Amino acid sequence: MYVFDTSLDSASRIDSAQSTHRLSFRLPDSVLRRARRDRRKFLQGREGLAMPWDADGRVTFTYSVASERSRPVYCDRRDQPLPARQLSQVRAGSAVRLTLRQVRKGGGRPGTRLEVLKVQLLHVDAPLPGGPAAPHSIQSFDLQLPVDLAQEVERLAQAEDWSTTAWLRNAIEQQVARSRARLSNHENAA
Structure with missing residues (x-):
């Protein structure tokens, strides 16, 4: 499990009109070192086809909106879940705290992939339930x-x-x- 603060790259796309969303970000050097070490442990000496990150440590995570399995949890700075209508605030340059995990690729293929489990928006507040605050407050x-x-x-x-x-x-x-x-x-x- 990797937890770190970063900002989303310009390739990130969260659009309610699209059926797939994409998060693009750079892994910090300390996380990248841990991820490489964990990848070697997962593969146990076998070589994987491709790294889940590029040479600069950039990761692109794409998921289907319809899939419950791969969709990350979005929350505000207080760790409260964000309603779907507030996902429009997720855009390139957003300061986020990401929670990732590295898993083996399925289907017997050698290699690993990174899954984004949680996206915490560090400068966004979800409306409080039952309170006077609303998105137009x-x-x-x-x-x-x-x-x-x-x-x-x-x-x-x-x-x-x-x-x-x-x-x-x-x-x-x-x-x-x-x-x-x-x-x-x-x-x-x-």
């Missing part, structure tokens, strides 16, 4: 904030490793929940 609107408040938001976001939009969305959701609770108390008193 604060994430898609610019807020005019005083400079001192904007600096405080940025400081907190960096300290807690949150994206600024996620921090703002969560702060606004908390304020909305408090306001709703306060309003429901006033209705009961009336």
Whole structure:
């Protein structure tokens, strides 16, 4: 199992109109060394036909959308599953944390292949279930904030490793929940 942070190459294609999707990325040098060592163990001295990566360590993983077996799990930075409608945010240049595994090729052919098990988008937040946030919520609107408040938001976001939009969305959701609770108390008193 290999877990590492990288970004997707320009050859990556995630398009809801297509029946196959393609992820293209480069393996970091440390992962590439481990993958070569694991490949030698898998093949036990036999030579495989082709490496699952090119000379630069680039991997192209293609899978069928209809196949449950080969399709990776997509999740946001908090490790929450992404709804299918948010896969449009996966594009070339996206910062991702990938989880891969190397397996033998099937059918008695010598060689190995790399499977992408999970794609974690490091700068995307899935909408919270049941909460006021939605795909059209604060994430898609610019807020005019005083400079001192904007600096405080940025400081907190960096300290807690949150994206600024996620921090703002969560702060606004908390304020909305408090306001709703306060309003429901006033209705009961009336």
